[in-house]
């Protein structure tokens with residue numbers, strides 16, 4: 001127990017000594033938000049690492065990468081009962097809640113909309129919505145999908161995709177109060 005406490009305090013002290021990661025998030029002139037270094041950095045220097053809050057395979061790689069962490073499938077890989085590949089039991093366990101929700105919904109219209117326009121962003125909204133419904137994420141985090149800059153064309157597209165996502169959930173039988181709280 002003493003050793004564990006000492007290790008923890010050593011790790012905390014090391015973190016404090018390092019300080020926050022030397023990065024900041026700001027707006028770029030043409031590509032939305034970006035991550036900028038706050039000091040000169042060396043080639044190969046690790047600045048920060050964190051688990052992504054949300055990720056989703058693009059349509060073309062849906063069966064080529066892990067459904068949770070997007071690691072590429074080696075050879076044949078291992079497929080779940082739904083045909084989606086998970087690279088590890090940890091990824092399968094982590095994805096269980098939202099994967100169960102996603103498997104109970106017919107995404108054919110939504111997939112067609114995204115694949116025919118080569119869109120990735122709506123998949124992130126879909127995944128995050130399923131995470132909120134399953135309890136894997138809090139509804140408070142939904143604003144991370146808010147674009148940094150909203151143009152009129154962007155608003156029209158977002159409205160169309162919002163309605164498509166909402167109707168997809170409704171057709172799958174999700175109750176109004178669930179979709180109202182997340183959409």
Ligand SMILES: [Zn+2]
Nearest residue numbers: 066069087091
């Ligand atoms: Zn994985």
